[in-house]
Amino acid sequence: MQSSTFSVPFVFDANTNQLSSCNQVPDYISCLNEEQRLAVETTEGPLLVLAGAGTGKTRVLVSRIAHIIATTKAKPHEILVTTFTNKAAREMKERVKDTTGPVANSLSWIGTFHALSARILRNHTSYVGLQPDFAILSAEEQVHLLKKLIESANLDEKRWPAKLLASIINEWKNKGLDEHSISNLEAQHYLFGGKAKQLYAAYQARLSEHNAVDYGDLLSLVVRIWKQDPNILAEYQSKFRYILVDEYQDTNIVQYLWLKLLAIKSKNIACVGDDDQSIYGWRGAEVTNILRFEQNFPGAKVILLKRNYRSTSNILNSASYLISHNKNRLPKDLFSDRVSSEDDEKVSVCCATSSKEEARSIGTLIELLRQKGQPYSQVAILVRTSSQMKEFEDRFISIGIPYRILGGPKFYDRAEIKDALAYFRCTVRPYDNLSFERILGTPKRGLGKATLQKMHALAKQEGYSTMEAAEAIAISSMVYPKTRASLLELINKLKKWHSLACNTPVAELSSIILDESGYIDMLKRESTPESEIRLDNLKELVRSAADYDSLSNFLESTALITGNESNPSNEDSVNIMTIHAAKGLEFDTVFLPGWEEGLFPHQRALNDKQSGLEEERRLAYVGLTRARKTAMIWFTSSRRVQGYWQASTPSRFLGELSQAHASFAAISPIQTEISHTNVYTQMHKNNLLKPGRVDSHIMSREGSPDTNNDLKVGTRVFSKTFGYGTTIKAAGHNNMKILFDTAGYKTIRNSYIEPV
DNA sequence: GAGGAATTGATTTTT
DNA sequence: TCAATTCCTC
Numbered sequence: 038m039q040s041s042t043f044s045v046p047f048v049f050d051a052n053t054n055q056l057s058s059c060n061q062v063p064d065y066i067s068c069l070n071e072e073q074r075l076a077v078e079t080t081e082g083p084l085l086v087l088a089g090a091g092t093g094k095t096r097v098l099v100s101r102i103a104h105i106i107a108t109t110k111a112k113p114h115e116i117l118v119t120t121f122t123n124k125a126a127r128e129m130k131e132r133v134k135d136t137t138g139p140v141a142n143s144l145s146w147i148g149t150f151h152a153l154s155a156r157i158l159r160n161h162t163s164y165v166g167l168q169p170d171f172a173i174l175s176a177e178e179q180v181h182l183l184k185k186l187i188e189s190a191n192l193d194e195k196r197w198p199a200k201l202l203a204s205i206i207n208e209w210k211n212k213g214l215d216e217h218s219i220s221n222l223e224a225q226h227y228l229f230g231g232k233a234k235q236l237y238a239a240y241q242a243r244l245s246e247h248n249a250v251d252y253g254d255l256l257s258l259v260v261r262i263w264k265q266d267p268n269i270l271a272e273y274q275s276k277f278r279y280i281l282v283d284e285y286q287d288t289n290i291v292q293y294l295w296l297k298l299l300a301i302k303s304k305n306i307a308c309v310g311d312d313d314q315s316i317y318g319w320r321g322a323e324v325t326n327i328l329r330f331e332q333n334f335p336g337a338k339v340i341l342l343k344r345n346y347r348s349t350s351n352i353l354n355s356a357s358y359l360i361s362h363n364k365n366r367l368p369k370d371l372f373s374d375r376v377s378s379e380d381d382e383k384v385s386v387c388c389a390t391s392s393k394e395e396a397r398s399i400g401t402l403i404e405l406l407r408q409k410g411q412p413y414s415q416v417a418i419l420v421r422t423s424s425q426m427k428e429f430e431d432r433f434i435s436i437g438i439p440y441r442i443l444g445g446p447k448f449y450d451r452a453e454i455k456d457a458l459a460y461f462r463c464t465v466r467p468y469d470n471l472s473f474e475r476i477l478g479t480p481k482r483g484l485g486k487a488t489l490q491k492m493h494a495l496a497k498q499e500g501y502s503t504m505e506a507a508e509a510i511a512i513s514s515m516v517y518p519k520t521r522a523s524l525l526e527l528i529n530k531l532k533k534w535h536s537l538a539c540n541t542p543v544a545e546l547s548s549i550i551l552d553e554s555g556y557i558d559m560l561k562r563e564s565t566p567e568s569e570i571r572l573d574n575l576k577e578l579v580r581s582a583a584d585y586d587s588l589s590n591f592l593e594s595t596a597l598i599t600g601n602e603s604n605p606s607n608e609d610s611v612n613i614m615t616i617h618a619a620k621g622l623e624f625d626t627v628f629l630p631g632w633e634e635g636l637f638p639h640q641r642a643l644n645d646k647q648s649g650l651e652e653e654r655r656l657a658y659v660g661l662t663r664a665r666k667t668a669m670i671w672f673t674s675s676r677r678v679q680g681y682w683q684a685s686t687p688s689r690f691l692g693e694l695s696q697a698h699a700s701f702a703a704i705s706p707i708q709t710e711i712s713h714t715n716v717y718t719q720m721h722k723n724n725l726l727k728p729g730r731v732d733s734h735i736m737s738r739e740g741s742p743d744t745n746n747d748l749k750v751g752t753r754v755f756s757k758t759f760g761y762g763t764t765i766k767a768a769g770h771n772n773m774k775i776l777f778d779t780a781g782y783k784t785i786r787n788s789y790i791e792p793v
Numbered sequence: 794g795a796g797g798a799a800t801t802g803a804t805t806t807t808t
Numbered sequence: 809t810c811a812a813t814t815c816c817t818c
Contacts, residue, residue, distance in 0.1 A: 176807085176808080423804085483794070597808065615806090617805050618805090636804095681809085
């Protein structure tokens with residue numbers, strides 16, 4: 038896309054609330070194409086910008102913010118912008134700064150729905166029976182809490198999994214339903230029976246006891262306040278004169294209600310999104326929001342961005358043809374801005390015999406690309422499931438290709454960070470039971486299950502918090518003196534830190550806590566490379582704590598911000614990530630391995646009716662459109678899934694690529710250098726002309742009952758995948774290690790082989 | 794309560 | 809297969 042660097046020097050004086058030097062015709066307009074300019078200049082009334090992949094969505098939003106500030110009388114703090122992640126919000130703010138100058142600093146309402154809602158909710162806590170310092174429950178804590186409630190309701194955890202209950206509650210909150218509708222949810226009906234409603238009531242009661250909300254509440258409470266009190270709503274309606282929404286296809290129903298209430302007065306709502314890139318349906322995103330925009334916001338203008346600046350026409354056309362197989366979408370006609378030339382390669386489809394070979398071939402290709410001057414960082418491997426990553430890691434380590442995994446374990450997900458935060462939270466809020474239970478046994482101090490059980494019993498009996506119960510036990514004779522002393526020591530430390538909290542700098546306080554708790558010592562004693570990293574992470578945590586003026590403010594920010602900047606190594610390295618994590622990114626070369634039925638589209642999505650398949654197809658579309666110049670799709674003829682070897686059928690999506698823009702058999706110049714990939718033979722062998730044929734008994738693990746349990750060692754057997762072989766030894770209940778005549782040693786399910 | 798053995802169960806993931 | 813969890817023993 039155009040790379041003009043310019044700056045419109047707006048100055049916003051917060052004292053006088055005046056914006057100066059904004060009467061010049063700003064330059065940001067001139068670098069937009071006609072479609073984009075229309076989207077930027079239509080500042081009044083509801084607007085939907087339907088932007089295909091690579092059409093400059095963010096540029097439109099950024100320019101629009103600049104335009105609104107320049108041409109209307111709106112102040113930056115009267116503009117509300119929602120983004121999908123915190124990271125996107127930061128990046129958007131940076132880009133606005135590049136375009137409008139220092140005025141971006143006054144753009145204070147830009148962030149995720151959750152972050153914005155938390156701010157709004159803090160002003161009206163009494164309205165919904167909360168204290169202003171309410172805590173925000175993380176997903177993990179939510180499951181933990183539900184687990185405990187299920188336990189105390191004497192339900193069998195195996196049959197009533199907390200995770201399932203959590204997903205039901207979340208789904209239902211995302212849909213903006215209230216407690217009366219929980220009984221309508223099909224899933225809870227047969228899984229939880231009448232108990233779900235009780236469990237939910239207990240859950241919500243526990244939340245308010247703890248002065249906490251979960252992520253769903255954050256939004257729905259704001260919606261509830263706005264619905265119930267017209268005065269409060271009116272206040273926000275006039276406060277936010279312009280509303281901009283990024284990634285509109287990923288909003289859920291509550292977020293729609295939220296926007297609708299807020300925008301109903303000014304009608305100045307502009308949403309940017311692409312229905313074809315909606316890949317988060319499984320967590321509540323509602324594509325219908327974008328499909329029905331014109332009905333939901335009467336008088337809406339819809340602008341389609343069709344000019345794609347990213348991909349070559351072969352890639353774009355393949356992707357467009359693929360996505361045209363979806364029924365539930367708004368048709369678009371994207372065209373590539375790139376002048377077709379010799380390096381407009383077709384999308385190539387290649388086959389390997391196993392995931393190992395797949396990784397080996399792709400590794401070789403990457404090395405060749407590198408020799409031809411392509412930096413590693415311009416190469417991405419986009420997988421459907423994270424389990425596919427390991428094969429590539431192994432291979433890359435052995436041949437020395439530097440790589441990085443994006444969207445891997447997040448900083449705040451690391452055990453040591455969570456432990457540290459749990460210590461901090463106990464210090465600040467002594468009634469935080471979850472955190473207290475987390476720190477009890479880390480580092481080891483002779484406190485465990487038995488002691489915890491006693492605390493629980495006492496807490497329940499006396500209505501204490503866990504820490505109060507611990508204190509009572511520490512001065513009673515309910516436990517051994519050794520346990521008592523250890524417990525007392527912990528409690529005294531927590532009390533000491535609590536008293537330090539108000540007049541000690543945050544960074545100092547946090548390092549005192551980590552030190553005195555023995556946590557640092559524990560890691561130092563380990564002295565493994567692993568523990569070195571952990572110590573570094575803790576140092577990093579202490580460093581970032583220094584930016585806050587109180588420990589509780591620091592904790593507040595960590596509840597909403599998950600640092601997903603993955604290891605910012607400056608080394609030129611290949612990017613490995615899931616397709617989900619690749620959303621919004623682009624690379625010169627993209628490898629898409631594992632296009633096989635059952636893996637991509639994923640079996641779980643296939644079981645899940647038509648909408649599941651369509652979302653998988655959108656995912657394929659997103660994957661393909663990440664590529665600028667080269668896209669290479671791979672599939673294998675057999676793959677080890679969950680430890681078992683399975684014959685695989687090429688993905689039905691391969692048959693949905695446009696023949697004119699994808700080459701199934703034609704071999705690109707680089708590929709000819711790989712001798713062991715015989716595309717032709719494999720294509721025939723795998724019956725690629727009829728993609729989508731699934732051998733259901735092979736793909737599904739539960740498909741057929743396990744027979745052949747009486748197989749003896751040394752028996753000759755036959756497998757559809759590997760041919761003839763001899764059993765070597767039993768491996769677990771229903772598996773056998775077999776030496777195949779041609780395929781070598783494999784461990785497979787007994788049901789996949791038959792004696793001959 | 795700690796540590797080793799056995800069992801289980803495995804998309805995608807942000808706030 | 810492989811990691812996480814639970815079970816079992818000392």
